[in-house]
Amino acid sequence: MTVADVGRKAPRRPKPAPGAGRRSPLRVLGMVVVLAFSAFNLLVLYWLIAASFKTPVEIFTKPFALPVRWFQLGRPLRNFAYAWDQAGFGDAFLTTVVLVAASSAAIVLVSAPAAYALTRLGVRGSGPLTNLIAVGMGVPFQTVIIPLFIGLSTVHLTDSLFGLFLVYVALSIPFTVFLLTGFFRSLSDEMEEAAAIDGASPLRTFFAVMLPLARGGLITALILNAIGLWNETLLAIVFLQSQAHFTLARALFTFYGAAEYQSEYGGLIAGVTILVLPMLVLYLVLARRIITGLTLGSGK
Amino acid sequence: MADVSFRGATRYYAGVDRPAVDRLDLEVADGEFLVLVGPSGCGKSTTLRMLAGLEGVDEGQVWIGDRDVTALPPKDRDIAMVFQNYALYPHMTVGENIGFHLKVAKVPRDERERRVRKAAALLGLESYLDRKPARLSGGQRQRVAMGRAIVRQPRVFCMDEPLSNLDAKLRVQTRTQIASLQRRLGVTTVYVTHDQVEAMTMGDRVAVLKDGVLQQCDTPIGLFAKPANLFVAGFIGSPAMNLLPARVDGDSAVIGGHAVRLTRGQRAKLSGDEVMVGVRPEGVDVVDFDDGIPVVVDVVEELGSDQFLYCSFDQAGSGGLVEHAVTARVAGMSPNERGAKVGLLPRREAVHLFDPVTGSRLED
Amino acid sequence: MATIVAAPAKERGAAGKPGPVGTSGGHLVRKRRLFWPFLTPALVLYVVFLVAPTIVTGVLSFTRWAGAGDTPQFSGFTGYLRMFASDSFRSALVNTLMYVVVGGAGTFLLAFLFTMVLRDMPGGKLVRTILFFPNIVAPVALAMFFSFLFKSDDKGLANFVLGAFGVNPVRFLAPENVTLTVIGALVWASSGFYITILMAAVDRIPPYLYEDAEIAGASAWQKFRAITLPLTWDVVGVAGVLWTINALKVFELVFVLAGPGTYSPPTAAWTLGIYVFDRSFGSQGTPDYGGASACAVVMIALTSVFVVLLRRLMRRDTIQF
Numbered sequence: 003m004t005v006a007d008v009g010r011k012a013p014r015r016p017k018p019a020p021g022a023g024r025r026s027p028l029r030v031l032g033m034v035v036v037l038a039f040s041a042f043n044l045l046v047l048y049w050l051i052a053a054s055f056k057t058p059v060e061i062f063t064k065p066f067a068l069p070v071r072w073f074q075l076g077r078p079l080r081n082f083a084y085a086w087d088q089a090g091f092g093d094a095f096l097t098t099v100v101l102v103a104a105s106s107a108a109i110v111l112v113s114a115p116a117a118y119a120l121t122r123l124g125v126r127g128s129g130p131l132t133n134l135i136a137v138g139m140g141v142p143f144q145t146v147i148i149p150l151f152i153g154l155s156t157v158h159l160t161d162s163l164f165g166l167f168l169v170y171v172a173l174s175i176p177f178t179v180f181l182l183t184g185f186f187r188s189l190s191d192e193m194e195e196a197a198a199i200d201g202a203s204p205l206r207t208f209f210a211v212m213l214p215l216a217r218g219g220l221i222t223a224l225i226l227n228a229i230g231l232w233n234e235t236l237l238a239i240v241f242l243q244s245q246a247h248f249t250l251a252r253a254l255f256t257f258y259g260a261a262e263y264q265s266e267y268g269g270l271i272a273g274v275t276i277l278v279l280p281m282l283v284l285y286l287v288l289a290r291r292i293i294t295g296l297t298l299g300s301g302k
Numbered sequence: 303m304a305d306v307s308f309r310g311a312t313r314y315y316a317g318v319d320r321p322a323v324d325r326l327d328l329e330v331a332d333g334e335f336l337v338l339v340g341p342s343g344c345g346k347s348t349t350l351r352m353l354a355g356l357e358g359v360d361e362g363q364v365w366i367g368d369r370d371v372t373a374l375p376p377k378d379r380d381i382a383m384v385f386q387n388y389a390l391y392p393h394m395t396v397g398e399n400i401g402f403h404l405k406v407a408k409v410p411r412d413e414r415e416r417r418v419r420k421a422a423a424l425l426g427l428e429s430y431l432d433r434k435p436a437r438l439s440g441g442q443r444q445r446v447a448m449g450r451a452i453v454r455q456p457r458v459f460c461m462d463e464p465l466s467n468l469d470a471k472l473r474v475q476t477r478t479q480i481a482s483l484q485r486r487l488g489v490t491t492v493y494v495t496h497d498q499v500e501a502m503t504m505g506d507r508v509a510v511l512k513d514g515v516l517q518q519c520d521t522p523i524g525l526f527a528k529p530a531n532l533f534v535a536g537f538i539g540s541p542a543m544n545l546l547p548a549r550v551d552g553d554s555a556v557i558g559g560h561a562v563r564l565t566r567g568q569r570a571k572l573s574g575d576e577v578m579v580g581v582r583p584e585g586v587d588v589v590d591f592d593d594g595i596p597v598v599v600d601v602v603e604e605l606g607s608d609q610f611l612y613c614s615f616d617q618a619g620s621g622g623l624v625e626h627a628v629t630a631r632v633a634g635m636s637p638n639e640r641g642a643k644v645g646l647l648p649r650r651e652a653v654h655l656f657d658p659v660t661g662s663r664l665e666d
Numbered sequence: 667m668a669t670i671v672a673a674p675a676k677e678r679g680a681a682g683k684p685g686p687v688g689t690s691g692g693h694l695v696r697k698r699r700l701f702w703p704f705l706t707p708a709l710v711l712y713v714v715f716l717v718a719p720t721i722v723t724g725v726l727s728f729t730r731w732a733g734a735g736d737t738p739q740f741s742g743f744t745g746y747l748r749m750f751a752s753d754s755f756r757s758a759l760v761n762t763l764m765y766v767v768v769g770g771a772g773t774f775l776l777a778f779l780f781t782m783v784l785r786d787m788p789g790g791k792l793v794r795t796i797l798f799f800p801n802i803v804a805p806v807a808l809a810m811f812f813s814f815l816f817k818s819d820d821k822g823l824a825n826f827v828l829g830a831f832g833v834n835p836v837r838f839l840a841p842e843n844v845t846l847t848v849i850g851a852l853v854w855a856s857s858g859f860y861i862t863i864l865m866a867a868v869d870r871i872p873p874y875l876y877e878d879a880e881i882a883g884a885s886a887w888q889k890f891r892a893i894t895l896p897l898t899w900d901v902v903g904v905a906g907v908l909w910t911i912n913a914l915k916v917f918e919l920v921f922v923l924a925g926p927g928t929y930s931p932p933t934a935a936w937t938l939g940i941y942v943f944d945r946s947f948g949s950q951g952t953p954d955y956g957g958a959s960a961c962a963v964v965m966i967a968l969t970s971v972f973v974v975l976l977r978r979l980m981r982r983d984t985i986q987f
Contacts, residue, residue, distance in 0.1 A: 016314045017358030019880075020375050028886070032783035039780075040796045047799075049823070050811065061814075062821040112711065115704035123701045135708075138716050140907075140969050142915045144942040145962040148726060148955055149719035151947075172715030175708050204697040208704075233804030235918050236939075240947055251804050255918075258810060259926060271814075274807045281802045289795050292802065293862055356877050377883025389874040393896045402892070403882040450878075 047282075054081055054275040058267040072268075081272035085257075089269060090245050091276050094253040098232060101163055101249060105170040106227040109178050110220055112171065117182035118212060122194070132183055138176030146173075147240050154241065161243040169241060170231055178223050181295070185219030186212070222295035225288060229281055250277045305490040306330040306353065306458055310362030313348050313514075322348045324514040325362065330492060335484050336519075337505035338494045340537075345514040346494045347462055353492060354383050354460045366458060382451035383460040386467065388443050390435040390450075397422070397431035400449040421453040424483070441472050448480070452487065459484070459491040465500065477504060498538055502526070510534050532661035535580045535654060541610065543582045544628050547619070547658065550575040555655070558615040558626070560595040562648055568655055571664040578656040583610065583631040585652025588638065594645030597628055599638060607634045613646065720966065726959035733946075733953035745956040755961065758936035761845050761920075765852060765937065766913040766972065772853045773909060774902070777860040781868050782890065784861070794865065798858035805855075809922035812851045813839070816923070841934035844924045848935075851919060856912075860905055867901035868894060903980025910972040914965060915939055938965050 045066075053061050055069035055078060072080050086092040119125070120132045150169060151160060159165030193215060197207040213220070238252035248256070254273050261270035285292060307330070313323040323345040330336045338346040351357035352364055355376035363372045371379045382403075390399050397418055398405075404414040422428045425445040435443055444464060451459055464480070465473045481504045484491050495501055501508045502522040509519040510533070518530035529535035535543045546557050553569055554561035555577050562579065564572075587594070588611070597613035611630040616623045630646050632638065655664040727745060731738035749755045780797070784790040800808060815823045816838035825835040838847045871893060879889045895902075917939035925931025930944045938961055944950070945958035 016316055017360050019356050019358050020373050029783065032779060033787060036780055036783050036787070036793060040793050043796050043799060046811065053814075062826075065823050065826055112708045116708035119701045119704035123698055123704075125698055125701045131705075135712055138712060140911045140966075140973060141716060141720060142911075142939065142962070142965050142969065144915070144917070144939050145723050145966050146716060146719035147942070148946050148959055148962070149722035150715065152722075153719070168711075169715060172711040175712050176716070179708060198697075204700050207697075208700070229802055233802075233806075235804065235806045236943070239943075251806050254804075254810070255806055255922075258922060259929075262926065267814075270810065274810055278803050278807050281804075282799070285799060285802050289798075293795070293798055296801070296859065296862075354881060356880065375883075376881040381881070383878070383881050385874050385878065387872070387874055389872070389878040391875060391893065402879075406879070406882040406884045406888060406892075 050271065050275060050278065054268070054272040055079075056081075056268060056271075058265055061267050061271065081268040082276070084266070084269035085273040085276060089257045089260075089273060090248060090253055091250065091257075091273050093246070094248045094250045095276065097163065097247065098249040098251075101167060101170070102228050102231045105167055105174070105231050106224050108167070108171045109174045109227050110223050113175055113178040113182055113223065114213070114216070114220060115208070116175075117179050117186050118208060118216075120179070121183050121186040122189075122212070132179070135176050136180040136183075139180060141176075143173065143236055147237070151240060160241055161247060163242075163247055166237065166241045166249075169237055170234070173237070174227050174230070178227060181223050181226070182216070182219055185216050185222075189215050222291060225284070225292060226295050229284070229292070232281060233277075305332040305334070305367060306336075306492060307365045308349070308352075308362070309365065311349070311352055311359055311364055312361035313345075313352055313357060314360050321360075321514050323352065326514075326516055328509055328516060328519060330490055333488045333490055335481070335491045335493065335504060335506045337501040337508045338492065338511060339496065339498055339501040339508055340511035340517075342496060343513070344511040346496075346511050348514075349511070350383075350460050350462055350492060350494045353458070354381055355379050356383075380457040381460055382454045382456040382458075384447045384451050384462065384464045386463040388435075388447040388464075388467075390443055390446055392435055395432050395434055396427060396438070396446050396449075399435070399446055400427075400453050403450065403454050417453050417455075418449075421449040424452065425449050440468050441476060444468060444476065448483070452483075457490065459489050459493075461491065461493045463495055464493075465495070465497075473500075480504065499540065502538065510537060528663065529580070529654065530663050532578060532580070532656050535656065535663075539582060541583050541629050541631075543580045543654070544586075545656070546579050546581075546626055546628065547617070548577050548579045550577055555579050558595045558597070558617050560645070562653060563650070564653075564655075565650070568653075568664065571655070573657070574659075576658045577664070578658050578661075579648075580654035580656060581648040581652050583629040586628075586630045586646040586648050588630060588632055588636070589645040589647045591643045591645045594647030595628065597644060597646055599640055599642045599644060602638055602640055605634060608632070609634050609636050609638065611638055611644075613644070723959045723962050726955055727963045729956045729959075731953075731955040733955055738956070741956065745960045749957050749960050749964075754933040754936055755941060757934050758938050758941040758961075759964075761936060762914060762916070762938045762968075764845055765849060765916055766910055769849045769852050769856075769913055770906065770909050772849065773856050773860055774905070776853060776857045777864050777905075778890075780857065780861045781864045782886075782894070784865060785868060794858070794862060796858075798862055800855040801859045803855075805918040806922060808851070808855055809919045812847075812919075813923050816847055839923060841924070841932045844920070844931075844935045848916075848920055848923055851923070852913070852916065855919075856909070860909070863901060863905050864898065867898040871897050899980060903976055906976045906980065907973050910976065911969060914969055914972075917943065938968075 049065060052067075052069055053065070055072055056064075057071045060067070060069060060071055069078075072078050077083075086095075116135075120128045120135075154160045154162075154165045154169075159168070189212070193211050194207060197211045202210065233251060234249075235251040235255060238249050239255060242248055242252050245253070245256070254277055257270060257273055261267060261273075308326045308328040311323060311326045312321050314321050326345075326349060328336075328349075338349055340346050348357055352359050353366075355371070355374060359372050363370055365371065366379055366381070391402065394402065397415075400421055401414050401418045404417065409417075418431075419428070422431055425448060427442070427445055427449060430438060430442060430446075435446065438446065444467075447464065451461075461480075465476055468476060477500060493504065502525075505522060507519060507521050508525055510517040510525065512533050518525060518534045520528070520530075525534060525538045529538060529543075532545060536545055548555035548557045548562070550556075550572055551561065554563050556562070557579060595615060597615045599611050599613050601612040603610040603612070609632045611632065613628045613630065614625050615628065616625055618624075628646055638644070656662065657664060726738065728740060728742055729738040730741040730745060784793055787793070817823075817825065818835065818837040818839055822835070822838070824838065828834075828836065837843060875893050875897075876889060879893060884892065916937050920935060920937050921931060921940055921943075923931075924935035929950050930936075930940060930948050936944075941961045942958045942965070945954045945961065947953070
């Protein structure tokens with residue numbers, strides 16, 4: 003009946019449904035608040051990175067300007083050098099990398115089989131047992147530091163990275179097992195059954211079939227634990243006393259008091275940046291995975 | 303005065319040049335049950351949503367009664383909508399679902415409850431008023447969605463494929479219920495479906511859409527007996543009408559070597575020496591090979607009450623011989639066999655002619 | 667016919683009740699032997715490092731022990747009584763509850779507000795990523811940033827900005843103000859996380875429910891109350907539990923912000939977490955392991971109470987869409 007005209011162009015933006023309320027004042031206010039908030043966050047990041055190159059005077063008198071003084075003096079990285087050497091952040095960095103990597107790996111190594119056993123081996127009471135372990139997530143660390151300290155000191159494992167390593171691994175188990183049971187539960191059964199029909203032993207099935215399938219979950223668990231442990235402070239304070247053993251967070255904690263005393267604010271902020279930057283980079287690369295992983299259990 | 307009218311209504315989707323609904327002119331009379339039908343993507347749902355106010359109108363207008371509602375939000379249009387997914391609130395009971403719109407409109411509780419009960423009675427839902435949708439069957443949920451629409455006592459009902467999620471048997475049952483309900487309530491209804499059987503059985507009039515363009519709006523019989531173009535001819539009726547290209551030779555259209563005599567009126571409308579001939583499967587008789595279009599029977603479908611013969615023949619087309627399929631409907635249990643060579647003779651009154659270029663019907 | 671029907675029934679394993687997949691049938695019972703070897707390492711670590719110490723803390727709370735060089739002596743409830751009577755505990759308790767309740771209300775209010783705005787906003791996902799970032803920053807680093815932000819004289823960043831508007835410096839970190847300040851900081855740092863959770867929950871609500879409400883003439887607030895809130899309630903409950911657990915634990919943020927950094931902040935700013943730390947590993951005074959343990963017991967009791975209360979409040983049948 004009607005012949006479409008050649009050359010009619012669609013409008014750039016089709017009209018919204020009538021009364022869609024897009025312009026309501028409340029919504030506009032909301033958007034302003036949201037943008038302000040985001041801008042604030044970005045500003046914080048900028049402030050941090052800029053301040054780590056500034057002198058204390060600059061930090062306080064010109065917080066939003068670009069760093070100038072140290073550049074003029076030809077030592078742009080002076081704050082970082084100070085933190086790295088004088089405040090021991092260089093050693094702490096290495097310590098933290100090793101500790102966090104080892105701990106994260108160990109956590110996953112221990113938790114993955116446990117999660118697998120609890121979800122797919124169909125033993126009676128698996129459910130309640132899983133809940134029992136998950137409940138551990140709700141226990142504040144403060145509840146266990148005293149006995150743990152006492153216990154570790156009797157085996158001379160206080161002020162020891164190995165002792166901290168054990169504590170880190172053990173206390174991360176509830177969360178990791180919880181996370182991984184979710185993953186394992188969501189895997190389809192067919193692969194397992196196919197493997198069984200092919201005559202694979204149960205152990206073989208686990209390593210050759212289930213682990214690769216759960217790779218996404220394992221990597222997420224690895225990353226989330228790494229982030230959590232990188233940032234962990236309380237346990238490090240309790241279980242590490244000598245500076246030689248400090249992790250980054252621990253070093254920063256100690257440095258804080260000293261820095262105030264010496265007005266070494268530039269070095270302090272550089273230290274903060276050293277602590278934060280690796281995680282920031284990780285976040286930028288893996289944002290979606292991190293966000294999904296951390297909120298996975300909660301979103302059901 | 304029409305109760306609903308679309309005047310040149312047009313809707314575009316972002317980034318697509320071809321409009322989803324293209325300058326639609328359509329009028330629905332007061333109390334009429336109008337069905338919008340067409341294949342996926344033809345714009346029928348979009349049209350309905352423009353009427354409901356859920357979709358913006360880029361050009362043209364939508365009128366309800368004597369009001370131009372084009373810029374009005376849904377709540378000011380006095381319409382009710384039944385969604386394909388029913389859109390029942392999972393956390394509310396049946397009673398609360400049905401009464402939700404009244405509650406939002408601040409109807410006092412007594413009257414609200416009275417109207418809910420009345421609608422529930424009409425739909426046989428009284429004993430389910432306290433249940434949540436999760437514990438209802440598909441058919442019951444559909445009725446709750448209807449109840450919610452009815453209780454509003456709107457000026458226009460909009461129904462968006464309300465039967466698609468039901469199984470076949472339930473669909474047939476519910477179809478009649480909806481039609482009789484609408485007759486009883488007398489509310490103007492615009493109903494969208496992709497199923498032409500639903501369209502034919504339920505609608506007072508049916509509007510066929512394709513690619514956003516209205517093809518024809520007519521009573522079911524009108525669509526069936528006088529399809530306005532090739533698309534409508536092939537869309538309405540099951541099995542579909544046979545549409546065969548023919549060569550004009552003197553006073554006949556030649557199909558597969560067989561000359562179909564044309565009436566004077568038909569001949570008058572011809573332009574050029576090609577024409578599309580349409581004839582429904584029930585409009586051909588099976589005769590001897592030489593007395594009709596000579597075909598080979600490929601498949602015999604025996605249904606007991608009817609028999610369908612799926613046949614084929616070759617005809618010279620551009621670039622050599624082209625095979626064409628023809629379907630014939632005959633009385634059940636006729637002695638026809640696969641592979642048989644028969645002739646199909648279209649009855650004169652069953653022949654439709656269409657312009658091969660525009661697809662439009664050539665009127666007698 | 668008969669044989670085809672019989673075979674599947676046999677394959678399904680014994681006596682009617684199908685077990686968890688892949689575990690019925692003779693050759694798969696072998697699998698179960700893996701159970702204890704797989705579970706034991708994790709279970710042992712868990713029990714040794716978490717369960718047993720918690721019990722020990724419980725026991726210790728009934729003793730009096732001044733740490734190394736002293737031996738624990740049973741003292742019954744006197745430790746608890748003394749703790750409840752002390753000002754430092756009282757302010758710690760009040761502060762902690764403030765963080766949980768006020769901070770929680772603030773965070774969730776903000777999170778809901780932001781979720782509703784971000785849903786339809788172009789670039790909503792990007793904004794969410796930006797807002798989430800404080801969650802991966804070490805709390806100790808956040809605390810240090812805030813100490814710069816809220817320095818009481820005009821050197822503090824906030825006072826610097828306020829000064830540009832001609833407002834006098836505010837003593838954000840004075841003991842009487844610090845709790846409010848920390849609540850603000852906590853809400854800021856946590857909102858990204860809860861916004862993400864809520865957004866995911868709200869995204870699951872089918873749009874046609876909102877369309878029907880639109881036809882009904884519901885206002886934005888009505889849509890929120892009738893659709894958004896009820897259909898995300900269970901997720902709100904889970905998020906509430908997470909918040910409670912984390913808010914009760916607050917330590918670094920207050921310790922660094924309210925105090926000089928090397929030793930504990932003034933008691934008016936304490937939280938339960940700081941109380942435990944100070945009474946056991948704090949560098950001032952003699953340790954009081956018994957008292958610290960008593961406080962730890964209170965912490966875990968509060969956690970349980972809140973979690974149970976929340977689950978009760980938020981409990982409802984699972985919603986299917």
